[in-house]
Amino acid sequence: MNSTLTPPTLSRRKFLVSTSAVAGGLSLQILSPEVMAVMSKAASSNASNELSPWLTILPDDSVIVTVPTPEIGNGASTQQAMNIAEELECVWEKVKVEFASFSREYKSPGSYAVGLQPFFGGHSTDHDRMPYTLQLGASARERLKMAASQRWHVPVAEISARDSVLTHTPSGRRLRFGEVAEQAASVKLESEPALKPQSEWRLLGKTQPRKKQLPEVVKGSAVYGMDLTLPGMMYAAVLQCPVHGGVVKSYDPDAVLSMPGVKAVVLIDPTKTVGSPVQADPTFGFEGSELHSGVAVIAEHYWQAKKALDALPIEWDLGLGQFWDSEQKIHERQDRVLDRWAGAPLTKAGDVSAVKAAKTVEATYRTPFCEHAAMEPLNGTAIYTEDGLELWHPTQDMQQAFWVAVDECGLTPEKVTFHQTMVGGGFGRRVIGDDVRTVVAVARQYPGVPVKVIWSREETTRQGSYRTPIAARYKAGLDEQGKLISLQGESCFSGMELSLGFTDMAYAASGAIPNVNLATSKLPMHIATGAYRAPCYNAHAFTVETFIDECAIAAGADPFEYRVDLLKTWDPAWSNCLKLAAEKAGWGKPLPKGQGLGIAISNWPHSGSKQKGSTVCAVAHVEVTPQGELTIHRIDFTFDCGRIVNKDAVLAQLQGGIIFGLNMALNDGLTISNGAVTEGNFDSLPLLKMADIPEINIHFEALSGHDRFSIIGEAPVGPIGPAIGNAIYQAIGKRIRSTPFRKQDLSWS
């Protein structure tokens, strides 16, 4: 890395810093000029000019960073604190992280909303947000220096800041940050300071701080949504129609109301959603956040609520979803769509129909509904009165959750107060807010008392917002030399549709294949789908990379060399990742029958652009016994996300992402029977355990050092499944075209 890289910068015209003396210290907020103008106008009439601090420095030198990102385990909140600390020059151990509330954002729009997805947890290093956090640190530091210069009557240029101490260099006099923090609040700077060049960074890229919340996590004192405890709180257990879209036909509350501790039985009724009284602004819209019809039992303790719910007589009208009586039905209908080759063409080059190929390769691939299975079951806590709604929720997106809550109860947004809790796993499940809506729907019917609503594990599994099932068909034409001269592909989605990694696949975007037609189609089903760690890309990576492997085999080529050749005019990071992974894994070494190596490569979320997103490559070494028992011996993994700011945080996300991808390939897949998800708990929904984890070697040498800090938590889930599937082919000669592999027959002789 070198100093010619562009440091993240913030245009002078794009922000204003305001300060305030708070609790004997200094608070700063950073705003766009438009927001500042609106706030000044409102200042005389109401409280909306109240400071929304991002950064507070207290007399004891402690630094409180208020972050708009929830913490789902990726360290996004810690990263923002690290950005601030880099410029502030404070002692890292003095920094604490707190979560901002969207309620504050609502009252002063723009207070915290910065960037593409202002309240989503994955973007702490993005080009929009990172400069703001760096600027805050710099602006605070300069105010502290100025306050010290006024105290000592010396030029500010003679003062340096380091490790939470201000030093007057000529005399050696020192002041702690906390000693001048309050005074610094009244400092007016002529202009805000410029950011350090990257060559002077001392924390970012140089240190690897652990997540700030860990001391509380390991003591059991971190408060997740499930752990929120309020005086007089009641507990609710929920049961919703096992077939999505079905409704409660009848239920008999009297049968359980006399059971110990039971307070009420309430209906969760989608027709009772009130609707937002103002124009709502949910991050992703309300589609997918609708209530699922069901019931809730409210009791003094959860166990009482659950026992009563189990005993509650209830009948369902299962609805039209029952049509989908089996997996076979889904596959048949997918094939009917794909047989027509009539999808909407999104990527076209040349003319696939005019190609006279020497050899044709055609195959269909399938990935199923998958459940996120975050370890913290769905839950949330709310107290509703006519005057207001207050809620505490483990959401991945506060803006979405806030507006869903407003929409469900119909109170004006000013009356809704939202508190972010720790999040026990997200993976996309806690984005759309159907869980928030259910909590509000239940609490609203037991007003005046805080109610914690808890989904059992089985209910969490069956009322999911799953990974979209995708069936993809490809047809390729190869010339005499085995070169790809045409590629036709169609992906059929049953739910949330994202084509990243499919229609912009690098093999097409690079121009390596002269004739291309990539299309998408839909097979609507009744089952809720939503974001799932790198949505849809996680399936496209499997279908694309398995098909390219099949083309390589048909061409009589080595699958590694075939990819390198196809990508030779593309971003060289792709070839570098392929070569490094192959070299590290010992590609080409002789292996006994039943063992094999497979390779795959992908990029999220910018497959079709050079030097964007995170390019990731995996080589898997597998062994399959003649009886079909699959063992993954080793994964070698390479990547390029440009630059990195916290190596250990990146490593953790890669480890977790690889294991998530491994689970997706081997285990992940729900069974639909008569319209319902049959799996419930972890006996039928297997997740990888310690004994299932192969040797994982993550290699950093393919990092290009390019001027970007691309997000890294999602990309690694892509290449793992196809690398394993391709390795299985090398091991036993069987081509596996569907996940999960545990459901495939891998026996051989």
Place this chain on the structure above:
Amino acid sequence: MTTIKFTVNGKPQVLELDPETPLLWALRDHLNMTGTKFGCGAGLCGACTVHFNGAAVRSCQVPVQAVAGADITTIEGLSESGDHVLQKLWVELNVPQCGYCQSGMLMAVADLLKRIPNPSDEEIDTQLSNICRCGTYPRIRAAIHRAAQGDKA
């Protein structure tokens, strides 16, 4: 309703409750000790692991009546101030991601090391069946080996 007396982290407790209530919910709802997590309610994930007279159990599968007179240790009592060697290693090696499963993981590993002070990789595989969805297993394994080697973090 039955009166159940037992000790949690060295402190005597008296509860009036349905004797069938799982220990997990007795701890969480009745004693407001929420460090012990609810993950599956079926003894499958281990998020609710506590020590029952010194041995690891999945508290969602233990009716509270079974612990009458017993000593229970939860994550809140694993150490006085969060400085058990495993807790220190978990922080130093940046083990947790979302962290939700880690209370149970720590209690299970503390029990494992009591029984097998220097476990092999195979022993770790067979003895530790708690689930972590974030995929922190490689770091958990590293931390166990560090602890077994007498590392004080």
